[in-house]
Amino acid sequence: MSLTRRAVAVAAAATAALALVGMPALAADIPPADTVVTSPNVTHVQNVPKPASIAATINTDIAFQGDYAYVGNYGGFSIYDIKNPKKTKVVSSVVCPGSQMDVSVYGNLLFGAVDNPRSDDSCNSTGLPATEEESWEGVRIFDISDKAHPRYIKSVETNCGSHTLTVVPGKGRDARENVYVYVSSYSPSANFPDCQPPHDKISVIKVPLKSPASAQVAATPVVFPDGGNETQPGLLLPTSGCHDITVYAEKDIAAGACMGDGVLFDISDRMNPVVTARTTDPNFAFWHSATFNNDATKVVFTDELGGGGAATCNATVGPNRGADAIYDIVDGEFVFKSYFKIPRHQADTENCVAHNGSLIPVKGKDIMVQAWYMGGLSVWDFTDSANPREIGYFERGPRSDGSGGGIWSAYYYNGYIYAADFNEGFDIVQIKDRLTDGAKGVRMDHLNVQTQESYGRGRH
Numbered sequence: 426m427s428l429t430r431r432a433v434a435v436a437a438a439a440t441a442a443l444a445l446v447g448m449p450a451l452a453a454d455i456p457p458a459d460t461v462v463t464s465p466n467v468t469h470v471q472n473v474p475k476p477a478s479i480a481a482t483i484n485t486d487i488a489f490q491g492d493y494a495y496v497g498n499y500g501g502f503s504i505y506d507i508k509n510p511k512k513t514k515v516v517s518s519v520v521c522p523g524s525q526m527d528v529s530v531y532g533n534l535l536f537g538a539v540d541n542p543r544s545d546d547s548c549n550s551t552g553l554p555a556t557e558e559e560s561w562e563g564v565r566i567f568d569i570s571d572k573a574h575p576r577y578i579k580s581v582e583t584n585c586g587s588h589t590l591t592v593v594p595g596k597g598r599d600a601r602e603n604v605y606v607y608v609s610s611y612s613p614s615a616n617f618p619d620c621q622p623p624h625d626k627i628s629v630i631k632v633p634l635k636s637p638a639s640a641q642v643a644a645t646p647v648v649f650p651d652g653g654n655e656t657q658p659g660l661l662l663p664t665s666g667c668h669d670i671t672v673y674a675e676k677d678i679a680a681g682a683c684m685g686d687g688v689l690f691d692i693s694d695r696m697n698p699v700v701t702a703r704t705t706d707p708n709f710a711f712w713h714s715a716t717f718n719n720d721a722t723k724v725v726f727t728d729e730l731g732g733g734g735a736a737t738c739n740a741t742v743g744p745n746r747g748a749d750a751i752y753d754i755v756d757g758e759f760v761f762k763s764y765f766k767i768p769r770h771q772a773d774t775e776n777c778v779a780h781n782g783s784l785i786p787v788k789g790k791d792i793m794v795q796a797w798y799m800g801g802l803s804v805w806d807f808t809d810s811a812n813p814r815e816i817g818y819f820e821r822g823p824r825s826d827g828s829g830g831g832i833w834s835a836y837y838y839n840g841y842i843y844a845a846d847f848n849e850g851f852d853i854v855q856i857k858d859r860l861t862d863g864a865k866g867v868r869m870d871h872l873n874v875q876t877q878e879s880y881g882r883g884r885h
Contacts, residue, residue, distance in 0.1 A: 454769070454770050455770075455771070455772045455822060455823065456820065456821070456822030456823075457822050458822050458823050458824065458825040459821065459822060459823075459824060459825050460821065460822045461819070461820075461821050462819075462820055462821070462822065463817075463818065463819045463820075463854075464816075464817045464818050464819075466816070466817050466856055466857055466858040467804070467817045467818065467819050467854060467855070467856050468854065468855045468856075468857070469819060469852065469853075469854055470510060470511055470841065470853040470854060470855050471510070471511060471512075471513055471852070471853045472849060472850055472851070472852050472853075473505065473513050473514065473515065473850050473851040473852075473853075474849070474850040475498070475503070475850045475851075476503055476515050476518035478500070478501075478518050478520050479498045479499075479500035479501050479503065479518055479520060481500065482498050482499035482500035482501075482522070483498065483499050483830070483833070483847040483848065484496055484497070484498050484833060484845040484846060484847060484850065484851070485497040485498060485499065485524075485525050485526055485527060485528075485833050485834065485845060486525070486526075486527045486528050486589075486781065486833065486834050486845065487528070487834050487836055487843055487845050487874075488528050488529050488530045488535070488871075488872065488873050488874075489507075489530075489836070489838045489843075489869070489871055489872040489873075490530045490870070490871040490872075491870055491871070492506060492507055492508035493505065493506060493507065493516070493572060494507050494513075494838070494843055494851070495528050495530055495535060495569075496528075496845050496851055497525065497526035497527055497528040497537065497845070498526055499522065499523075499524045499525065499526060500520055500521075500522050500526075501518065501519040501520045501521040501522065501526065501548070502518070502519050502521070502526055502528055502535070502537060503515055503517070503518040503519070503851075504516040504517050504518075504569070504572050504575070505851060506572075507838075507841075507843070507853075510840070510841045510853050510855075511853070513851065513853055516572045516573055517572060517573050517574065517575060519548070519567070519575050519577075520548060521537070521548035521565065521577065522541075522543075522548070522550065523537075523539035523540075523541045523543055523550065523562070523565075524539070524540060524541040525538055525539075525540055525541075525588065525589070526538065526539070527587075527588070527589045527590055529590060529591070529592040529606075529873040529875065529876065530569065530592075530871065530873065531592050531594075531604050531873070532604075532634065533568055533569055533570040534566055534567070534568065534569065534604075534632070534637055535566070535567040535568075535569045535575065536564055536565070536566055536567075536590055536592065536606055537564065537565045537566075537567065538564060538586075538587035538588060538589055538590045538608070539561075539562045539563060539564065539565060539586060539587055540562060540585075540586035540587055540588040540610060541562060541586065542554060542555045542557070542560035542561070542562050542586070543560060543561050543562060544559075544560070544561075545561055546561045546563070546565070546580035546582070548577060555614070555616075555617045555619070555620060556616050556617060556618070557618075558618040558619065560619065561580070561582055562582070562583070562585075562586030562587065562619075563580060563581050563582040563583040563586060563587050563608070564580065564581045564583060564587050564590060564606060564608060564630060565577060565579075565580050566578055566579040566580070566581070566632070566637055566638075566640060568637075578637060578638050579637060579638045579640055581630050581640050581641060581642060582619070582642075583608045583610060583628040583630070583642060584610065584613075584619060584620055584621075584624065584626075584628060584645070585610035585611060585612065585613055585617075585619070585620035585624055585666065586610050586620070587608045587609070587610055587628075588609055588610050588611065588668060588669075589608075589609045589668065589669045589670075589875070590606050590607065590608050590609070590875075591606065591607040591609070591669075591670045591671065591672055591679075591873075591875040591876060592604060592605075592606055592873050592875070592876045593605040593606065593607055593672050593674055593692065593695055593876065594674050594876070595695060596674075596693075596695065599695075601634070602633065602634060602635070603631055603632060603633055603634060604632045604634060605629055605630065605631055605632065605643075605695045605696070606629070606630040606632060606640075607627055607628075607629060607670050607672070607679075607698070608627060608628040608629070608630060609627055609666065609667040609668055609669055609670055609681075610624070610627075610628070610666055611624065611662070611664075611665045611666035611667065611668065611684060612624075612662060612665055612666075613665055613666075622665070623652065623665070624665050624666050625647055625648055625649035625650070625652060625653055625664070625665060625666060626645050626646060626647045626648055626649075626666065627645070627646060627648060627666065627667055627670070627698070628642050628644075628645050629642065629643055629644040629645070629646065629695070629696055629698075630642055630643065631643035631696075643696060644696045644697065646696070646697050646698055646699075648666070648667060648681065648683065648688070648698075648700060649664060649683070649686070649700075652664070653665070653683065653684070653685055653686050654684075654685030654686045654705050655685065657685055657705060657707065658707075659707070659710055660684070660685050660710060660711070661684075661710045661711040661729070661730070661731075661732055662684055662685075662711065663684065663685055664683055664684040664685035664686050665684065666683065666684065667681045667682065667683040667684070667688075668682050668683065668684055668711070668712065668713055668714070668729075669681070669682045669713060669714040669715065669875065670682075670690075670715070670875065671714070671715045671716060671717065671874075671875045671876075671877060672692060672875065672876055672877065673717050673721050673877045673878075674692070674876065674877075674878075675878060675879060676721050677691060677692055677693040678690060678691065678692060678717075678721060679692045679698060680715035680716075680717060680724045680726075681700075681715065682712040682713050682714050682715045682726055682727065683712055684711060684712055685705060685709075685711075685712065686703055686704070686705055686712060687703070687704045687705070687706070687709075687712050687715070687724070687726045687750075687752070687759065688700050688702065688703045688704075689701050689702035689703070689724070689754070689757070689759065701757060702754075702757055702758050702759055703759075704752065704759040704761070706728075706750060706761070708728070708745050708746050708748075708750075708764070709726075709728040709750065710728055710729070710730045710731070710746070710747070711728060711729040711730065711732065712726055712727075712728065713726075713727045713728060713729035713779065713780070714726070714727045714780070714781055715727075716782065716783070716784065716793060716874075716877075717877055718784070718791040718807075719784060719786070719788075719791070719879055719880055721754070722753060722754055723751060723752060723753050723754060723762075723791065723807070723810060724751075724752050724754065724759070725749050725750070725751055725752075725765075725793065725807065726749065726750045726752065727749050727779035727780065727795075728746070728747055728748055728749070728750065728779055729747075729778050729779065729780070730742070730746055730747030730778060730779075731747065731776075731778060733776060733778050733780070733798060734776050734829065735776060735778070736771060736772070736773045736774065736775055736776060736777060737777055737778055738766070738767060738769070738770060738771040738775070738777035738778075738797065738800050739770050739771060739773065740770060744764060744766045745764045745766075747766065747777075747778055747779060748764040748765060748766035748779060749764065749765040749766070749779050749795070749813075750763075750764055751763050751764070751765065751807050751810045751811075751813060752810075753810055762810035762811045763810060763811045763812065763813060765805060765807065765813040765815075766779070767797055767800050767803045767815060767818070768815055769800065769818065769820070771799060771800050772822075772823045774823050774824075774827050774829075775798075775799035775800070775823050775829070775831070776798050776799050776829040776830075776831060777797055777798050777799050777800035777831070778797065778798050778800075779795065779797060780795065780796040780797060780798055780832070780833060780834065781795070781796050781833060781834035781835070781836075781874065782794050782795025782796060782802075782834075782835055782836070782874075783835075783836040783837055783872070783874045784837070784877075785804065785837045785856075785861050785864050786837070786864045786867040786869075786880040787860070787861055787863040787864050788863060788867075788880055789863075790806065790808050790860065790863070791806065791807045791808045791810075792804065792805070792806045792807070792808070792816075792860065792861060792864075793805060793807070794835050794836065794837050794842050794856075795835060796831070796832040796833055796834050796835040796844065797820075797831070797832065798829075798830070798831030798832060798833070798847075799820070799821070799823070799824075799829065799830060799831035799832075800820060800831065801818055801819050801820025801821065801831070801832055802818065802819050802820070802832050802835035802842065802844050802854065803815050803817075803818050804816050804817035804818065804842075804856055804858075804861065806860060816858060816860055816861075817856045817858060817861075819842075819844070819852070819854050821849070824848075828848075829847075830846065830847035830848040830849070831846065831847055832844045832845065832846050832847075832852070833845050833846070833847060834874075835854075836872065836874055837864065838869060838872050839868055839869055840855070840864070840865060841853055841854065841855050842854040842855065842856065867880050
């Protein structure tokens, strides 16, 4: 998540409150500082440091296409050649500041989310207060046909910026002509000219594939006509939009993690997603992201307790807060089954939170890998919705300088797990376990994790 300027004060307050009640984890449970540790079935294959041009800013999300991985960064993005994962190398790096640079790819296009008011839409822009009407934030579009020389071709301004974005393929004949981008943003203020309350909506960008420079906001459907969950005690922020949306386009559904609410959408009309089910949870502080299982009979929602800046993976916070929540979908409604949280307590200097992950494509099983910031990455099985369990992990010990960081996103792609670490760069990890070996037979030619496709389905 890495909260924007709209929520920094709230996140800081939450972090301080948690620090006051935190209890030290047992020293014997904590790895030595700056040391990689793994479960016996996990191997650390390689680490690739961030390119020098964006080394000072943090890594964020990852997208994949063919033999390439695209890693977002607050300072821009980088393209990696992963044809031989054991020899992963940087192909190019684009300096274009503006958090978060959540990235997705489609054909020769890369979409980058900017939720940080800038002086203009260029890659030479500087930060500007959201109170200034001339500030810009939204979505940047790059042509990535030449991997060594990506080309910035278009920007689309959206209300309240773009904290995250989700690529949504069109339907039928329209799929050959257009792709859509669902833009999630939140936290309006009467003092922000381009982000006025109420903001209980998303923005839908329509991108003509033959003319991507003509992309524009084509709809702003209201998700929460009643305002959403705004009064629940313990919320990090009241609902005022969505944080992240995961679509399952072939099934015409989507799941939204919307601050105080978890929602299910019907997206059969791409321009007008309609909420069909909704849930809240007294243990959730901030609904952060969502993942369907392959059959779309379950959704895993994550709770970003403390806004990502707090030490929440300890005995004091416990197993039910700052966790994943597993819901079965029964007759179109959410049915809560259980929570999952990594069982390895982290030090009180380690910010740890449920964050971005993806399914590991084992047919007949529900297994995923997930980032936990300084809790590292966890491979876990939720085939039995009521009894999830961790089956493998990779993490580093506390940073010797006492600062925060960790793994923002961890995704499985064609036999390997790729992880974007705030500070350490790009990690390549492999798990060898009888529970995950079935994934070896599933090959993908692209992956945008927030645009789910069933295993074995043809790729773009």
